[in-house]
Amino acid sequence: MILIVVEHTNGKVSKSTWEIVTVARESGREGPVTALVLGSNVASVAAEAAGAADQVLVADLPALAQYDPELWAAAVAQIATEGEAGIVLIGGSRSGREYSPRVAIKLNAPLLEDVISLKGSGDALTAEHYTYLARVTETVEASGPVVVVSVKPGVFAAAAPRAEVAEQFDVDLNLPPRRLQVTGKTAERSSRISLTEAEIVVSGGRGVGSAEGFTQYVEGLADQLGAAVGATRAIVDAGWRPYSEQVGQTGKTVQPKVYIAVGISGAVQHLSGMNKSKVIVAINRDAEAPIFKIADYGIVGDVGQIVPAIIEELRK
């Protein structure tokens, strides 16, 4: 069995799951592609996942209404064991990377983390992943009857749903108690288009001057381009922008068609979240800023003058 854990939000299968379907079909491991849906009131997710796999296993339980690493790991490991899975594919979201090591330990399996390629031959799986804050690509190999893999989002092409609809089965799970008690949530979902799925991202750093400067220049330019908005850690910490917009080591990883860095100097921690963008544009006052070294295009100048001129030019 090739086991895929379905990621979903607001009753829809996430793009990262369709990317994993591509990986599943290329992994070389044997058996039916099995999509596992965990959650509460997930009938619409299960129906959609039926176009992704040969069979769909559904655990629709009130206990799974909210993600928890221990519950997810227990559920996935149980299904993988019962189905004798040869590979367990998990999305490389923050949560996916949080519970996948627990699954690996439970299954006594090796873990391939945040992979950007995956090839199977015989007993071995060979994967590439980024190391050194995404500055190095490393090739690693795992062998064994079962391997746990987390897959970096936004790298593989999303598979198209198939016309035939897979059969759905309800599953029983032995779930452990929830030990990490969540007492409050700061949901910081931006009303804009998704940062990780956008083709154009405009990001701002300290060089925008203030929260007002961010609105005027970064959001102004993003509106003009129909782009998503990103931010550096420094200005998220300063409270100018929500955490959901943070790009970098401790935030999101993006690789859009074009990434426009406004007033960002380019600390390695930020670069690790965007250095795979196809085209990088930098606007910064300091000609020596490291961001220019990895930029395709740039302007050395004052953000407050340059960005309004670019918006003006785009309107023409």
Next chain:
Amino acid sequence: MRILTFLRQVLDAEESVHVSNNTVALENSKLVMDTMDEYGVEEALRLREGGTDVEIVALGVGPTRVQDALRTALAMGVDRAIHVETDVRLDAIDLSKVVAQVARQEEASLILSGGQQADWDSHALGAATAERLNWPQATWTSALELKGNTLVGKHDVDEGSEAFTVELPAVVTTQQGLNEPRYPTLPNIMKAKKKELRKESLEQFNVTPSLKFNGAEIQVKQRRNKILDGKDVPAAASELVGLLRNEARVIA
């Protein structure tokens, strides 16, 4: 209670990376304690300074150079250190086996380690260790307090953050924003030289590497590097938009 902080000695993030013989070469580079782990050391010190009776033990696994990170932790205020010496490269799944066994031997009730390794970019150590011990975990923690036997904190999740409580024993992974790690003072660096740094060999932990490392390559993406002077603002703006439209063809 006893806190175990796990630390690693890694390439300073500001240093450039060199690859030779299919692996990253560290010989001539500046190495430091992984900053993500440093937040864990600082947090342990703060929990102790908050009035809890705590012994803090730092653990490092790896080549001799790991002792530099352990000495730094001792100079910051950690009570003693354990170095499990090995030149074998271990991934997070393998390492967690050592960390879990040391935690049991030391009867630790809280383990702190970095949310991401600055060299292998792995997030897995905290969760893997927690699973081996059958402890709960809180990852990517940005605020932490100890109330009796309960940890109260805040941590980052997929979208936004959550406030949480969890009973000890537990594993907590740390990150930027949790605190500002202190610099060791000269008298404390001197004092640290007298503190215990126990060396152990890897054999007793029964660890075999679960992955084969087949090669490493520096990511070099050719960039066009056309950087314009912005002195003539309208001209630079117009040229940039022209390049994005007609050369890169990434905007309409």
